[in-house]
Amino acid sequence: MQLTLRHFPARIAELGFTAQLPADWISHELPSEEVDFSDPTLCVPLAIVAAPHAAIVFASAARPAYDDGTLHDWASYLLDHNRLQPSAIGPGEIAGVPALVGEAAQDSELGPIVVRFAFLEDGGRLINLTLSAPELFADTVRAAWFAMLQSFTLETPKGSRFTPNQANVEPPAPTAIMTSAELAAIALSDDASSLDPEHPINLRLRDNGAGLVPRVASVDLEGKSARVAAGALVGIVRLPLGWHVIDDGRRTLVFDAPGRIQVSLNLREHLGATPSALARQLLQQYLDQQPDLPTVEHTISGIAGAGVRGIIVGNGDNRETLDQFFFVRDLGRDAHYLVARVSATADDLTRALDLAGDIVATFETPASTL
Numbered sequence: 303m304q305l306t307l308r309h310f311p312a313r314i315a316e317l318g319f320t321a322q323l324p325a326d327w328i329s330h331e332l333p334s335e336e337v338d339f340s341d342p343t344l345c346v347p348l349a350i351v352a353a354p355h356a357a358i359v360f361a362s363a364a365r366p367a368y369d370d371g372t373l374h375d376w377a378s379y380l381l382d383h384n385r386l387q388p389s390a391i392g393p394g395e396i397a398g399v400p401a402l403v404g405e406a407a408q409d410s411e412l413g414p415i416v417v418r419f420a421f422l423e424d425g426g427r428l429i430n431l432t433l434s435a436p437e438l439f440a441d442t443v444r445a446a447w448f449a450m451l452q453s454f455t456l457e458t459p460k461g462s463r464f465t466p467n468q469a470n471v472e473p474p475a476p477t478a479i480m481t482s483a484e485l486a487a488i489a490l491s492d493d494a495s496s497l498d499p500e501h502p503i504n505l506r507l508r509d510n511g512a513g514l515v516p517r518v519a520s521v522d523l524e525g526k527s528a529r530v531a532a533g534a535l536v537g538i539v540r541l542p543l544g545w546h547v548i549d550d551g552r553r554t555l556v557f558d559a560p561g562r563i564q565v566s567l568n569l570r571e572h573l574g575a576t577p578s579a580l581a582r583q584l585l586q587q588y589l590d591q592q593p594d595l596p597t598v599e600h601t602i603s604g605i606a607g608a609g610v611r612g613i614i615v616g617n618g619d620n621r622e623t624l625d626q627f628f629f630v631r632d633l634g635r636d637a638h639y640l641v642a643r644v645s646a647t648a649d650d651l652t653r654a655l656d657l658a659g660d661i662v663a664t665f666e667t668p669a670s671t672l
Contacts, residue, residue: 323446356439389404490543538666541657553567605629
């Protein structure tokens with residue numbers, strides 16, 4: 303993808319700018335319009351540039367900065383108004399001033415759209431930059447997005463009211479660890495019966511040689527959670543009540559009774575690969591069979607993650623579509639990483655990833671805790 307530095311003249315408030323964008327993307331002419339900023343959600347387009355053969359759009363818009371609050375407050379307000387729930391958001395720097403940069407998903411007639419966004423304030427002007435792309439193409443334009451952010455320059459810079467070290471500019475860092483309330487919300491029971499070795503599901507799995515229920519280390523009935531001693535992992539796993547767990551000495555499997563969500567955990571030899579590299583390697587088995595599968599990567603709480611969407615498994619009446627995601631955490635053990643493989647349908651994926659992320663992030667080691 304060939305990038306070129308492009309100039310966009312000011313439409314309002316001396317907000318002309320230059321930025322690197324793909325050379326063949328088409329800049330759309332914007333109509334003149336009367337502006338009434340009494341609507342606190344109104345932002346005026348500065349530029350709209352679209353890819354020629356796909357629904358990929360770069361847009362820039364602006365409005366007067368609000369009188370009070372932080373950059374994070376303003377960004378959250380406008381994102382919420384546009385029904386965008388960020389999956390990641392964090393501090394950055396654009397055009398020499400503090401910024402917030404993030405990513406969100408949005409439903410559309412074309413399917414899921416990935417919206418990358420940035421907000422900055424300069425001289426009382428609140429500027430919003432976005433790059434929207436169908437989920438299938440989102441990774442292919444990732445480099446173009448960051449090139450645009452790095453090259454974005456205002457024609458008339460005036461300076462920001464915020465400074466990089468102002469804590470109220472930066473949102474809390476995203477974390478894989480759920481709060482007690484969040485963990486209780488995905489509990490499937492008010493008691494620990496799913497962890498009873500004599501539970502019918504656990505008995506059937508034991509009789510079939512699938513494994514045994516690990517020893518329960520503690521139960522928090524009020525918080526609807528429990529901790530179990532996973533022998534295969536040599537450590538303690540936290541999970542919400544109502545979920546089942548079995549351990550066969552090689553892996554620890556956490557699952558719901560209908561089997562819609564499965565989180566398989568094991569210690570995997572990494573052979574010198576980084577957690578991110580190992581997560582990507584684990585996807586290859588699926589891409590070898592279905593090369594066109596969309597992939598997703600991210601790192602949260604120091605845990606590497608990578609996944610594929612829409613794997614077709616089974617045949618005939620047993621055919622189904624699943625998403626597979628891997629979390630990889632470096633426990634500080636010499637040769638092995640903790641790996642969680644998450645299997646779920648698209649409808650269950652968010653809950654599955656929340657569960658698996660918390661399990662991996664809160665995993666307790668070393669063996670002395672057993």
